[in-house]
Amino acid sequence: MIRRLLSTAALVMALGVAPALAELKIGSIIELSGAGAAAGTNFRDGVKMGFEEINAQGGILKEQVSVLEYDSQTDPQVSRAMVQKAIDDGVYAITGTVFSSSTVVNMLVAKQYGIPQFTGSEAPSITAKGNPYIFRTAFGSQKGVPKMVKYMVDNMGVKKVGVAWANTEFGKGGHQAFVAEMEKAGIPIVIDVPAEQAQADFSADVLKLKNSDADAIFVYFTEEESARFLREARKQGIDKPLIGETTLIGHKVIELAGDAANGAMGHVGLTPDANIPALTEMVERFKTKYNYTPDHNAIKGYTAAWTLKYVTEMVGSPDSKAIAEKLHGLTLKASEYPGVLMDVSWDETGEMSRESFFVKVENGKQVVQAILPPN
Amino acid sequence: MAELIQILVSGLAAGSIYALAAVGFTLLWQASQTINFAQGEFVMLPAFFVLIGMTVLGLPMWTSILLALVLSLLILGVAFKRLIVEPMLPHGTLPLVIATIALGLLLKESVKEFYGATAQPFPAIFPQTVYNVAGASVSVQDICNLVVSMLAIGGLQLFLNRTRTGRCMQASAQNPAVAEILGVNVKRMVLYTFLINAALATIASVLISPIYLAKFSNGETLGLVAFIAAIVGGFNQIRGALVGGLLIGVIDNLSAVYISAQYRAAMPLLLLIAIILLRPQGLLGTPEGRTV
Amino acid sequence: MTRYQPILIALGIAALLVAPIGQGNYIIYTLCSWLLFSIAAMGLNLTLGYAGQVSLAQAGFMGIGAYITALMTLNGIHWSVAALISILSSFAVGLLLGYPALRVQHHFLAFVTLAFNTLLFLVLRNEEEITGGSFGLVGMERPTFFGISTDSNLAFYYFSLVCFLLAAAAMWWILRSPWGRAFKALRENPIRAESLGLKIRRQTLLAFAIGSAFGGLAGALQTPLVQFIEPSSFALIHSLKLLLMVVVGGSGFFFGPMLGAAVVILLPEMLRFTEGYYLIIYSALVIVLMVYSPNGLIGLGQKLAEKIKPRQEARRDLKQGVQL
Numbered sequence: 001m002i003r004r005l006l007s008t009a010a011l012v013m014a015l016g017v018a019p020a021l022a023e024l025k026i027g028s029i030i031e032l033s034g035a036g037a038a039a040g041t042n043f044r045d046g047v048k049m050g051f052e053e054i055n056a057q058g059g060i061l062k063e064q065v066s067v068l069e070y071d072s073q074t075d076p077q078v079s080r081a082m083v084q085k086a087i088d089d090g091v092y093a094i095t096g097t098v099f100s101s102s103t104v105v106n107m108l109v110a111k112q113y114g115i116p117q118f119t120g121s122e123a124p125s126i127t128a129k130g131n132p133y134i135f136r137t138a139f140g141s142q143k144g145v146p147k148m149v150k151y152m153v154d155n156m157g158v159k160k161v162g163v164a165w166a167n168t169e170f171g172k173g174g175h176q177a178f179v180a181e182m183e184k185a186g187i188p189i190v191i192d193v194p195a196e197q198a199q200a201d202f203s204a205d206v207l208k209l210k211n212s213d214a215d216a217i218f219v220y221f222t223e224e225e226s227a228r229f230l231r232e233a234r235k236q237g238i239d240k241p242l243i244g245e246t247t248l249i250g251h252k253v254i255e256l257a258g259d260a261a262n263g264a265m266g267h268v269g270l271t272p273d274a275n276i277p278a279l280t281e282m283v284e285r286f287k288t289k290y291n292y293t294p295d296h297n298a299i300k301g302y303t304a305a306w307t308l309k310y311v312t313e314m315v316g317s318p319d320s321k322a323i324a325e326k327l328h329g330l331t332l333k334a335s336e337y338p339g340v341l342m343d344v345s346w347d348e349t350g351e352m353s354r355e356s357f358f359v360k361v362e363n364g365k366q367v368v369q370a371i372l373p374p375n
Numbered sequence: 376m377a378e379l380i381q382i383l384v385s386g387l388a389a390g391s392i393y394a395l396a397a398v399g400f401t402l403l404w405q406a407s408q409t410i411n412f413a414q415g416e417f418v419m420l421p422a423f424f425v426l427i428g429m430t431v432l433g434l435p436m437w438t439s440i441l442l443a444l445v446l447s448l449l450i451l452g453v454a455f456k457r458l459i460v461e462p463m464l465p466h467g468t469l470p471l472v473i474a475t476i477a478l479g480l481l482l483k484e485s486v487k488e489f490y491g492a493t494a495q496p497f498p499a500i501f502p503q504t505v506y507n508v509a510g511a512s513v514s515v516q517d518i519c520n521l522v523v524s525m526l527a528i529g530g531l532q533l534f535l536n537r538t539r540t541g542r543c544m545q546a547s548a549q550n551p552a553v554a555e556i557l558g559v560n561v562k563r564m565v566l567y568t569f570l571i572n573a574a575l576a577t578i579a580s581v582l583i584s585p586i587y588l589a590k591f592s593n594g595e596t597l598g599l600v601a602f603i604a605a606i607v608g609g610f611n612q613i614r615g616a617l618v619g620g621l622l623i624g625v626i627d628n629l630s631a632v633y634i635s636a637q638y639r640a641a642m643p644l645l646l647l648i649a650i651i652l653l654r655p656q657g658l659l660g661t662p663e664g665r666t667v
Numbered sequence: 668m669t670r671y672q673p674i675l676i677a678l679g680i681a682a683l684l685v686a687p688i689g690q691g692n693y694i695i696y697t698l699c700s701w702l703l704f705s706i707a708a709m710g711l712n713l714t715l716g717y718a719g720q721v722s723l724a725q726a727g728f729m730g731i732g733a734y735i736t737a738l739m740t741l742n743g744i745h746w747s748v749a750a751l752i753s754i755l756s757s758f759a760v761g762l763l764l765g766y767p768a769l770r771v772q773h774h775f776l777a778f779v780t781l782a783f784n785t786l787l788f789l790v791l792r793n794e795e796e797i798t799g800g801s802f803g804l805v806g807m808e809r810p811t812f813f814g815i816s817t818d819s820n821l822a823f824y825y826f827s828l829v830c831f832l833l834a835a836a837a838m839w840w841i842l843r844s845p846w847g848r849a850f851k852a853l854r855e856n857p858i859r860a861e862s863l864g865l866k867i868r869r870q871t872l873l874a875f876a877i878g879s880a881f882g883g884l885a886g887a888l889q890t891p892l893v894q895f896i897e898p899s900s901f902a903l904i905h906s907l908k909l910l911l912m913v914v915v916g917g918s919g920f921f922f923g924p925m926l927g928a929a930v931v932i933l934l935p936e937m938l939r940f941t942e943g944y945y946l947i948i949y950s951a952l953v954i955v956l957m958v959y960s961p962n963g964l965i966g967l968g969q970k971l972a973e974k975i976k977p978r979q980e981a982r983r984d985l986k987q988g989v990q991l
Contacts, residue, residue, distance in 0.1 A: 088691035203385030204631035
């Protein structure tokens with residue numbers, strides 16, 4: 001019975017994704033349902049658009065590329081199974097996942113089979129485990145946070161800080177990196193407020209932060225919680241600067257929080273508002289194609305697709321192991337390789353570096369305050 | 376002091392919405408022994424009807440809210456009762472519990488597929504002006520939410536106690552067999568209960584979405600909170616659900632500030648366990664004769 | 668036991684033995700998770716289908732088993748010892764939780780277990796010195812028995828299969844024992860059963876605790892299968908999923924939980940070609956099934972069999988076969 005069910009399942013799946021004579025297969029394992037659906041959909045569409053453009057321009061090594069999509073359901077165990085499935089299906093590289101809790105698990109499978117994996121995750125632990133097949137598409141928070149802390153100390157003169165963060169695997173990564181950096185800088189954290197995943201009522205959190213004597217507050221939530229937090233902060237009239245990452249000042253947050261987002265500041269790796277023509281054009285193409293404004297995850301997915309094309313062609317064959325080796329210590333200049341949009345390089349651990357921006361929200365728009373060099 | 380006032384006001388404002396969801400919950404339980412695991416999704420959905428009215432059909436806000444109310448009455452009230460609850464009543468509680476779990480999933484996934492996975496801004500119905508009351512920030516929105524919820528629940532209580540239909544509904548809930556003999560159209564009374572639940576869900580949805588933002592997954596936490604509030608307050612009393620909702624709202628905020636932010640979600644649950652062990656009928660409930 | 672039953676069971680076991688041969692790793696992995704969810708669902712079926720109590724903490728008991736196994740095997744203790752401790756701990760927690768809850772009122776076990784599952788999640792997440800917090804625990808080795816390693820997916824499948832068959836045999840024995848038969852009496856006519864001297868509360872409590880112990884075993888298997896555990900794998904939503912498995916398969920039928928687990932794990936997979944709509948179709952199917960056949964798929968099968976073969980004889984035979 002089970003066997004029959006399984007073979008039916010396998011047959012149905014094979015029919016469902018049957019690629020049209022394509023030889024090169026890429027596995028896109030991504031959060032299409034569950035808590036990560038918003039981020040995952042962006043990343044997925046970025047990957048899709050990237051490979052469609054690549055195919056339109058002749059593919060990789062003159063072969064058409066077919067992208068096999070797998071929904072991880074934002075469940076680490078499912079994501080692990082899906083990576084396994086993609087590898088069984090014969091993919092030579094993998095893009096995804098975005099949620100770090102999934103990536104830390106499923107990257108073990110890709111490692112076992114020697115398949116290069118381009119993740120959208122930013123948790124520090126991912127590149128700290130000596131996995132030679134994992135590559136970031138945006139640098140980890142252990143690189144992003146120091147840049148931001150430096151700006152806070154040097155340019156804003158912050159002496160005491162508070163932290164508000166999502167008590168999830170995502171929030172914890174940012175929180176740890178921030179606490180460590182502050183310790184290094186010798187700045188005391190006077191108040192530390194964790195919040196639940198998908199928390200809706202932030203009045204207690206904001207109240208505690210407001211009554212503290214912190215000079216500035218580091219806010220590390222996902223987009224929706226950030227918007228709710230900003231609204232409550234505006235309501236209770238917090239006058240301290242609120243500083244965060246892309247997830248505090250991204251487009252979606254500005255749309256959701258409205259006026260309350262004005263004044264929030266943060267550090268972003270990739271912003272559609274950065275004055276980089278290649279990026280702006282990509283964002284325009286994306287908007288026409290998918291009818292919504294992409295966030296940084298879409299840009300990550302897009303650059304992952306193009307990176308894979310460039311590196312495969314450098315190696316000269318879709319050899320998974322050789323591609324992974326080639327990527328270590330590689331730098332791609334946007335002038336030569338326009339698909340990466342900005343100059344980018346990877347180190348021996350798969351960690352990457354790139355220029356980034358410190359921005360402030362003014363009148364519902366991100367305004368770049370400073371360009372932070374790669375570290 | 377200002378801190379305490381702030382906690383109380385915010386807690387009551389949030390709690391009043393929980394109360395609306397919890398009251399609907401207890402109504403369904405009383406009328407048809409339905410433990411509605413989709414209650415959270417019932418509160419999530421009407422906000423999207425409003426958004427469809429405003430963005431897709433281009434209607435003004437109040438017309439859209441009216442449209443949402445009508446759609447909710449039809450889908451969450453009539454269709455839910457006719458298509459799901461009614462055929463399953465003879466089977467006992469369990470299959471119905473499973474069906475409502477599946478219904479919750481269905482509503483959630485449909486909104487995600489057909490409207491979008493990301494949160495949507497929702498227009499505020501009340502002005503967002505903030506006043507400083509003894510050092511606490513109190514918004515007009517909070518006060519209005521509290522007042523509207525209280526009016527809705529108070530009105531419902533009056534309706535149930537003072538009108539003939541209301542009393543017939545109570546009779547049908549307490550003893551359907553006897554009510555039937557006395558000439559009450561029990562089926563119709565049960566339908567009224569489902570309609571009232573749908574209307575309460577719509578009110579809760581419209582009040583809460585400007586703050587929570589409209590998102591397909593909003594029902595997950597809300598449903599659980601309504602469930603806890605209903606048990607804590609007393610599963611068979613409207614005023615119990617009201618007190619339960621307000622209490623959970625305040626306790627949540629109190630424990631986040633004074634006990635532990637990491638364990639804020641634990642406090643309502645510990646209260647729930649304590650209530651079950653010490654006063655199983657709930658704070659304001661009366662002991663139940665039925666064993667279901 | 669009917670004449671055909673041993674043959675059917677032998678055929679079923681043979682099918683399970685050959686099922687993974689020649690399959691890709693993903694299919695084998697899915698089969699392994701089907702086996703372990705079947706164990707957990709079987710336990711829940713004892714609580715739900717036989718003792719008539721709703722437990723909303725079966726995933727929580729899996730979590731207890733998974734975390735105990737992970738922490739012990741990470742400290743070099745052999746899996747078999749860790750699994751035994753996992754099972755016993757789940758059993759003990761089941762007793763502690765069930766005793767006060769069942770003392771109060773019939774349906775309150777559902778509420779207490781719901782609260783317990785959520786509290787357990789918070790503890791697993793917050794007490795990170797022990798549990799690793801939201802980052803979870805990684806690096807648990809798969810066990811070795813008498814020099815044979817279960818590292819490969821195929822070996823691990825057979826290892827899970829052995830555990831599954833042992834669990835199923837234990838459940839079979841429990842239900843066939845006089846003690847287990849008492850449940851059927853209880854379920855069919857509680858008042859009469861009580862008048863015959865059955866201690867309903869004690870029976871129910873033991874059923875819940877034993878059902879929870881099955882959850883502990885499933886958790887102990889999950890740790891080496893996934894080799895990574897984190898709190899949200901054992902959140903309330905997964906308890907609801909297990910409940911769904913039991914009821915969709917057919918609660919109170921011996922093979923119900925296995926069928927239900929297969930459906931819950933494989934159906935989304937089979938519906939995958941519908942892209943984003945599979946969860947919508949899946950949940951709609953569950954609603955329709957519940958409306959038409961509250962006894963789940965096995966109940967539906969019986970209904971259909973009745974229609975096709977209206978002969979009394981054949982039907983009773985079938986009924987006994989699946990229902991024990």
